[in-house]
Amino acid sequence: MADLSINLAGIQSPNPFWLASAPPTNSGYQVQRAFEAGWGGAVWKTLGEPIINVTSRFAGLTFGGQRVFGFNNIELITDKPLEVNLKEMDETKKRFPKHTLIASLMVEHKQEAWHEIVKKVEAIGVDGLELNFGCPHGMAERGMGSAVGQHPDLIRQQVEWVKEVAQTPVIVKLTPNITDIRFTARAASQGGADAISMINTINSLMGVDLDKWLPIPHVDGKGAHGGYCGPAVKPIALNMVAECARDAQVGVPISGIGGISNWRDAVEFLLMGATGVQVCTAAMHHGFRIVEDMIDGLNNYLDQRGIASVMDIVGKAVPTYSDWGHLNLNYKVVARIHEETCINCNKCHIACEDTSHQCIDIIADEATGKERLVVREDDCVGCNLCSIVCPVEGTIEMVEIPSDLPPLSWNQRQAALAANGTNET
Amino acid sequence: MGVPNDLQNNFREVVPALKPKEAIDEANRCLYCYDAPCIKACPTSIDIPSFIKKIATGNLYGSARTIMDSNPVGASCARVCPTEELCEGACVLNHASKPIMIGLLQRHATDWAIQNNAALFKKGEDNGKKVAIIGAGPAGLSAARELARLGYQVTVYEAKEKAGGLNTYGIVSFRLPQEISLWEVEQIEALGVKIQTNTRIGVDIQAEELLADYDSVLLAAGMGNVPNLQIEGEELEGVLDAISLVEETKTKPLANDMVGKKVVVIGAGNTAIDAATCSKRLGAEIVQILYRRTANEMSCYQFEYEFAKQDGVEFRWLVAPSRILGENGRVKGLELTKMELGEPDAKGRKRPVPISGSEFVIEVDFVVKAIGQERHVSLIEAFGIQHQKGVVSVQDATYRTSNPKVFAAGDIIFGGGKTDAMVVDAANHGKRAAHAIHNALSDQKQPV
Numbered sequence: 001m002a003d004l005s006i007n008l009a010g011i012q013s014p015n016p017f018w019l020a021s022a023p024p025t026n027s028g029y030q031v032q033r034a035f036e037a038g039w040g041g042a043v044w045k046t047l048g049e050p051i052i053n054v055t056s057r058f059a060g061l062t063f064g065g066q067r068v069f070g071f072n073n074i075e076l077i078t079d080k081p082l083e084v085n086l087k088e089m090d091e092t093k094k095r096f097p098k099h100t101l102i103a104s105l106m107v108e109h110k111q112e113a114w115h116e117i118v119k120k121v122e123a124i125g126v127d128g129l130e131l132n133f134g135c136p137h138g139m140a141e142r143g144m145g146s147a148v149g150q151h152p153d154l155i156r157q158q159v160e161w162v163k164e165v166a167q168t169p170v171i172v173k174l175t176p177n178i179t180d181i182r183f184t185a186r187a188a189s190q191g192g193a194d195a196i197s198m199i200n201t202i203n204s205l206m207g208v209d210l211d212k213w214l215p216i217p218h219v220d221g222k223g224a225h226g227g228y229c230g231p232a233v234k235p236i237a238l239n240m241v242a243e244c245a246r247d248a249q250v251g252v253p254i255s256g257i258g259g260i261s262n263w264r265d266a267v268e269f270l271l272m273g274a275t276g277v278q279v280c281t282a283a284m285h286h287g288f289r290i291v292e293d294m295i296d297g298l299n300n301y302l303d304q305r306g307i308a309s310v311m312d313i314v315g316k317a318v319p320t321y322s323d324w325g326h327l328n329l330n331y332k333v334v335a336r337i338h339e340e341t342c343i344n345c346n347k348c349h350i351a352c353e354d355t356s357h358q359c360i361d362i363i364a365d366e367a368t369g370k371e372r373l374v375v376r377e378d379d380c381v382g383c384n385l386c387s388i389v390c391p392v393e394g395t396i397e398m399v400e401i402p403s404d405l406p407p408l409s410w411n412q413r414q415a416a417l418a419a420n421g422t423n424e425t
Numbered sequence: 426m427g428v429p430n431d432l433q434n435n436f437r438e439v440v441p442a443l444k445p446k447e448a449i450d451e452a453n454r455c456l457y458c459y460d461a462p463c464i465k466a467c468p469t470s471i472d473i474p475s476f477i478k479k480i481a482t483g484n485l486y487g488s489a490r491t492i493m494d495s496n497p498v499g500a501s502c503a504r505v506c507p508t509e510e511l512c513e514g515a516c517v518l519n520h521a522s523k524p525i526m527i528g529l530l531q532r533h534a535t536d537w538a539i540q541n542n543a544a545l546f547k548k549g550e551d552n553g554k555k556v557a558i559i560g561a562g563p564a565g566l567s568a569a570r571e572l573a574r575l576g577y578q579v580t581v582y583e584a585k586e587k588a589g590g591l592n593t594y595g596i597v598s599f600r601l602p603q604e605i606s607l608w609e610v611e612q613i614e615a616l617g618v619k620i621q622t623n624t625r626i627g628v629d630i631q632a633e634e635l636l637a638d639y640d641s642v643l644l645a646a647g648m649g650n651v652p653n654l655q656i657e658g659e660e661l662e663g664v665l666d667a668i669s670l671v672e673e674t675k676t677k678p679l680a681n682d683m684v685g686k687k688v689v690v691i692g693a694g695n696t697a698i699d700a701a702t703c704s705k706r707l708g709a710e711i712v713q714i715l716y717r718r719t720a721n722e723m724s725c726y727q728f729e730y731e732f733a734k735q736d737g738v739e740f741r742w743l744v745a746p747s748r749i750l751g752e753n754g755r756v757k758g759l760e761l762t763k764m765e766l767g768e769p770d771a772k773g774r775k776r777p778v779p780i781s782g783s784e785f786v787i788e789v790d791f792v793v794k795a796i797g798q799e800r801h802v803s804l805i806e807a808f809g810i811q812h813q814k815g816v817v818s819v820q821d822a823t824y825r826t827s828n829p830k831v832f833a834a835g836d837i838i839f840g841g842g843k844t845d846a847m848v849v850d851a852a853n854h855g856k857r858a859a860h861a862i863h864n865a866l867s868d869q870k871q872p873v
Contacts, residue, residue: 262482263482264482264483290478292475293479293484293487296484297482297483297487301484304486393449
């Protein structure tokens with residue numbers, strides 16, 4: 001049994017799986033059920049001035065038969081008075097002292113307001129704070145959430161205010177609705193954040209009702225953009241985590257969020273620099289019990305590799321994530337089709353023929369009357385498209401073709417050209 | 426036809442394993458129901474949605490562990506359970522599309538464990554207590570596994586040469602290859618369980634010795650051979666016992682003496698089907714199942730019936746054997762009496778009534794008896810415990826017999842038409858009996 005406990009900027013947790021601040025962490029009842037199911041921590045649904053919610057609030061994206069492939073919501077922060085939340089948080093922490101309880105906070109842009117709420121939640125013994133600078137809907141129109149998260153200066157200022165009084169580690173939750181998340185991540189770090197978490201939800205319109213000509217979801221005939229999440233957003237989230245993890249100016253631990261549905265997703269986030277992960281949509285889809293396979297799968301993954309602690313894999317893939325200019329121009333792979341498992345759907349052929357480099361031929365075998373697919377390797381650019389569209393895993397393999405040339409990146413090439421140019425003049 | 430090599434082919438597993446893509450596709454089709462009906466329909470309560478989800482996430486070790494944790498003979502059950510009547514029959518997708526192939530997914534996960542030599546469990550810390558188990562079949566092994574994990578020193582006494590009971594000897598190879606059952610045995614031995622084979626209680630070791638040497642004894646012996654038909658000619662060469670017939674195909678080189686012959690099987694339970702399909706695969710030209718009632722009253726599973734028909738087995742209803750005819754000491758023919766259905770019996774099945782004067786003779790080369798199994802009455806009596814016609818009486822929840830030190834599980838307590846004697850039920854009994862023994866022995870320790 002591997003040690004699954006984590007330490008995120010001083011916040012201890014029995015395992016890396018936390019519930020993100022969202023509908024699943026709205027009450028003591030829910031969070032306690034989650035802890036019983038095995039979740040290592042929970043970020044309580046954002047505290048602040050209680051708001052009024054609308055109905056309906058959620059929409060799901062079904063893709064290719066998979067329900068909740070994407071998900072969005074127009075729900076806002078807590079609708080309960082602070083005292084009620086604090087009382088339930090206190091009870092929860094007392095019942096589960098070893099589990100991690102984080103308070104998510106969102107207040108208006110005032111130093112006193114931040115001071116006041118920080119003192120109140122720390123008084124009940126939370127393990128850390130998460131400042132919600134991410135929610136893209138509703139609260140942003142009131143100058144909070146992603147309205148702050150889109151302005152590095154506002155982030156820095158508010159983090160500073162929080163750090164003036166905070167006794168526990170401060171995590172800053174960032175919005176992906178921004179051109180380059182590293183700028184807001186750096187601002188959080190400069191303001192004194194102990195960690196950052198990402199991503200919050202992405203602006204989205206889930207769909208349009210073909211019969212009623214209304215947005216999905218709608219509230220009495222009108223809709224608004226909502227926050228997008230679920231498996232569909234994972235690549236966006238993973239990129240943002242990786243970009244921040246390799247940025248020296250960010251330099252603080254990361255709590256990964258965005259489309260994490262199982263232990264494999266979690267391992268990817270950990271390898272790309274997250275110290276732990278937060279989950280919401282998968283729990284909303286299947287209930288808290290999904291954490292059982294997350295823990296079991298992660299543990300077996302580590303055990304099978306003889307890795308003693310989950311902390312040992314954090315960030316292990318970050319050095320492999322770089323800029324295009326550093327990639328080796330002399331590296332080459334080509335597609336190889338394994339005939340024994342090929343089912344002759346010919347999707348690779350048409351993908352290559354219509355939209356790539358026209359190098360997969362359909363050859364009719366006159367002896368058998370059957371067709372087979374053959375890659376002209378000299379023409380193959382190794383784009384992967386055929387292996388991506390192939391429905392049978394492992395049938396199209398991308399094989400490395402050894403090169404006689406030494407590795408050469410674009411940056412090196414340009415530098416060499418410039419050097420030659422100088423010599424010539 | 427009929428060189429032994431061909432026959433060997435006939436005994437390869439008939440149901441193919443899922444291909445890797447098939448398994449993933451199927452696993453992703455599972456809805457992961459909450460409080461899933463498939464779990465409730467499984468006698469051993471395997472957390473089916475969980476093990477399927479683990480296949481979908483590539484956590485095959487965890488998947489196999491989830492299965493085997495609930496059912497120590499889960500790899501065998503993946504092949505022999507009547508899933509249509511249990512988990513798959515309960516699947517909510519029966520009403521919406523097609524049920525999930527739970528049995529085959531279970532086989533996919535347990536096959537992974539077998540192929541990867543996965544050690545799934547550890548023995549518990551030694552608690553200094555000893556339990557003897559009689560019978561290394563599904564019930565005995567299941568109990569042994571649980572007790573070993575709870576820290577008991579467990580010795581299993583088995584009359585046969587190998588452990589596994591029905592799974593090793595009694596289920597045709599083309600449904601359950603012997604190596605699957607033997608892997609389950611190895612898993613249990615790896616937990617420190619001692620299995621003493623070729624040992625008969627009452628012959629090699631006396632019941633009294635066990636009662637004196639162990640803190641508790643679990644009686645998990647299965648059933649014996651098929652009883653006699655009690656008709657003339659039973660001593661003739663060519664009269665076989667269905668259980669022994671199946672066992673021979675699993676333990677000896679396949680014989681080709683049935684090639685091209687006419688075989689009749691008496692009875693229409695699952696063992697009869699096994700004997701019939703076995704005979705067909707041993708090369709018999711004509712195989713007929715003779716049953717004194719009709720298809721409606723047969724006790725074999727529907728899928729077994731279909732399977733037998735696919736194999737070319739013929740069924741003759743409403744006939745009962747009245748005399749086996751021989752020539753030079755060998756079976757030559759069989760005299761049958763036509764029957765009709767009368768009033769229902771205690772189990773609600775219509776009673777067959779002979780039609781007098783309807784006797785006729787058919788030509789046969791082999792007569793295979795499959796009319797039930799004998800019970801180990803002498804073993805039960807050696808322990809001096811209460812029983813009814815060889816069915817040991819136990820307190821329902823505790824599996825405790827009339828001797829407080831002796832518990833019983835599996836075939837030895839099945840009976841009276843209460844339930845089918847399924848492998849999965851035996852496994853469940855064994856598991857529960859182990860916990861009952863643990864409770865009983867733990868209670869003793871507690872100060873009053």
